[in-house]
Amino acid sequence: MAELTIRESLNKALREALDNNENVFIMGEDIGMYGGPYAVTKGLLEEYGSEKIMDTPISESGFVGAAIGASMAGMKPIVEIMTINFSLLAMDQIVNHAAKIHYMSDGQLSVPIIIRTVTGAGGRMGATHSQSFEGWYASVPGLKVVSPSNAIDALGLFRSAINENNPVIFVEHSMLYGVKNEIPDQYYETPIGLPKVLEKGNDLTLIAWSGMIPLAKLVSTELNKRNINTEIIDLRSLNPIDFELIFESVKKTNKVVILDEYWETGSFGSYISSVIQEKCFDYLDGPVGVINSLNVPMPYSAELEDKVIPNIDRALSKIKELFGF
Amino acid sequence: MSNIDKETARSYLLEMSKIRHFEEACGRMYMQGKIKGFLHLYIGEEAIAVGAISQLTNQDYVITHYRDHGHALARGMDPNKIMAELYGKKGGSSRGKGGSMHLFDKKLNFMGGYAIVGGHLPIAIGLGLALKKQKKDGIVLCFFGDGAVNEGEFHESMNLAALWNLPVLFYLENNQYGMGTHVKKSSAAADILYKFADLYGMPATRIDGMDVLTVQDSAKEAINKIRTNGGPVLIEAMTYRFKGHSMADPASYREDSEVKQWEDKDPILLFKEYVKENNLLTDIDISNIENEVKVIIQNCLKFAENSPLPDMSVAMDKIYYSDN
Structure with a gap:
């Protein structure tokens, strides 16, 4: 077992892809001479x-x-878009073309590309470099969207993505590149679409992905001190999603809070919440909570940014308001 | 101008007439409510699709905009499947999921009609990049209109093609209107659109797009250049659509005199005169060709009419690639 960061595990994944398939090539801004x-x-x-x-x-x-x-x-191209904020300039290509060519040609043509890009706030990068648009892409039929929170899933999801014959948006979080994990020596893949239970618990289900996983763990640690056992579910994929594992957890804990770094309005977390409320209504002890970034463009100042993105204080007070913990 | 033989003359006239009559039939069927949505007719521009595509080999790619029936037919796509697609029927080229603006035929390397102005130009670059990486001899023939020249994707694609020396023929069909806006009201370089190529170090020429032989000769020369040097070339063909932008457009923004002036240059009428003057085809030959085209059009309308409607399993199929 080797210990790798997400950054290193992705580098390993790219090397594997290049070594195993002569059709693979990588393109993007400053990925070569500059070093990425x-x-x-x-x-x-x-x-x-x-x-x-x-x-x-x-x-x-x-x-x-x-x-x-x-x-x-x-x-088999792998494209790096420097950040998901810049992907807006390629949105026509991604949404109008990559997602639809297979369908519009009734399967005659396929678009087996991986678009790697970087999401998230927390880097004091201001309003135009701190956004989380993975939920937008996840809403588009024809695209697959994954967003790992650790080095094991980063490698495993990438191996699955490279075997896909569909366009995959591979979303990496800017604040997680240094996250380190023990990587199994034996070859494995992480299936696209399958969420994972990161921590088991019976009292509250916390659903998160990507940059919100560290916060979910922090919330769990705090609640544990009060003898509240949380179950953390890492979505890992935003499209598709196998909801069964989520429903099972909700039926057990009867309480759900979703952490989503996107703004409140129209968030992907709200979509997850609506599915849970429709499918598990009779099992719920209260409303499904969704904690988002506040509805403001991201301010530069660290003092302000930390208060705009979901944080431990806001999460705990929301949970208290909903469930009295 | 190059001399052509009888067989080529027959082929050009047949292909241009086929497009003309196909489009006229589409217009009628649209008025009858058989064809719905957007319908952009290629009437007036036939010489370009026929003259340029005639110079390709099977391994070359064609990719185009939403006014795509003419290019699809000229590339050899089955009129039955196209008409059934326009009817929204199961026998259509995409079983009714694409429509008029999104015709595809992979077997012919006809890589599709695209309906976001300028959006398919970067894709054309990718096809060229693949040919280069795979060390194949093919080229990419990419059609677009004067409207696309004002999109950033045009300039991004021109730059990438030149920077990476890709085998792409940028084919600008300048019909002088982006929907209802004249090119002079939309481009600061309206009179010299082809000269954008100069900035990217790309050979470029402007031609009369109403004369199929001029189109043929210039395409041949451009394609030879691409096959020899590897890098891109641009052709700007001056043309005119005789009908409105789409069936929804009465074209009230154009003077009748302007339309008349271009109708006098009708590529099919001009070519008929040419083949007779040069003793390539007789009146009887021409009449035979027209009868042949009539049968093709009647058959495709019958095929479309009789094709079954798709069921919802078609709608839910091929959203994602799957092995089964």
């Missing part, structure tokens, strides 16, 4: 050369579309 804005692609240019590791101009729509076209012609 988050250093995930560090060392790859030196090892694999510029045919396989392609630095692109700052033309998000252009190079994402190029990846789509190349995949339609038999290649």
Whole structure:
């Protein structure tokens, strides 16, 4: 067993992909000479050369579309969009084309690309560099969306993504690249669509993904001190989602709180909440709580940012309000 | 201008007439409510699809915009499947899930019609990138209109194609209107759109898109350049759509005199005169071609009419790729 960070496990995943499939190539802004804005692609240019590791101009729509076209012609491109904020410039390609070409051609063509991108706040990067749009992409039929919170799932989900013949949006959180885990020596894959119970408990179900997992663990630790045992579910995938595991947990704990870094209005967490309330209504002791970022553009100041994104104080007070813990 | 033989003359006239009559039939069926949604007719622009696509080989890719019937037919797509697709029937090329703007035929390397202006240009770059990486000889013929030139994706794609030296023929069909807005009201470079290519170091030419032989010759030259040098070329073909932007558009923004002026350059009428003057085809040959086209159109309408409607299992199929 080797201990790897998420950053290192993704680097390993990319190397595996390049080694195992001659059609794989990687493209994106500053992934080669610069070494990758988050250093995930560090060392790859030196090892694999510029045919396989392609630095692109700052033309998000252009190079994402190029990846789509190349995949339609038999290649297996992995694209890095520096942050999910910049993916808005490629939204036409992702939503109008990647997601729909297989359907509109009635299966004649496929778009087997992986788009890696970086989500999340917490880095004091201000209003245009701190957003969490993975829920948007998860709402689009034709796309698959995953977002790991640890190095084991990062490697496992990537291995599943590379075997997909569909467009996969692979969402990495900017604050989690340093998270370290023991990686099993034996080859494994993490299935896309399957949530995971990270901590078992009987009193409250906490649902989160990606950057909200550390907060879920913090909340759980605090509640444990009060003899409240929480069950933490890491969604890992946002589309598809196997809800069975979630329903089982809700039927056991009867109480649910969802942590979602997106704004309150129209959040993916609200969608999860609505599914639970419709399918498990008779099992619920109270409303499903959703804790989001406040409805403001992200302020730069650390003092303010920490209060805008979901935090331990807001989570505990919400849980107290809903369930009296 | 190159001399053509009788067989080529026959083929060009047949293909152009097929598109013209197909589109006219579409217009009638739209008025009857058989075809719904958006319907963009290619009438007036036939010489471009026929002349340019005639110069391709099977391994080359074609990708185009939403006014795509002409390109699909010229590439050899089955008129029956296209018409059934427009009717929203199960016998359509995408079993009724694509519609007029989204025709695809993978077997012909016809990589689709795309309906977000400029959106398919980056995809064309990707097809070219794949050809290069796979060390294949093919090229990508990418059609787009004058409206797309004002999209960022046009410039991003021109830059990428030139930067990476990709085998792409950028084919600008300048019919002078982006929906209802004249090119002069939408581009600061309206008179010299093809010159954008200069900035990217790309060979470019502007041609008369109403003459199928001019289209043929310039496409041949451009494709030779691409096959020899690997890098992209741009052609701007001056043309005109005789009908409105779509069936929903009465084209009230155009003067009758302007339409008349272009109708006088009707590519099919001009070509008929040419083939007769040059003793390539007789009146009887032409009349035979027209009869042949009539049968094709009658058959495709019959096929579409008789094709069953899709059921909901079709709607829920091919959202994602699956092995089973």
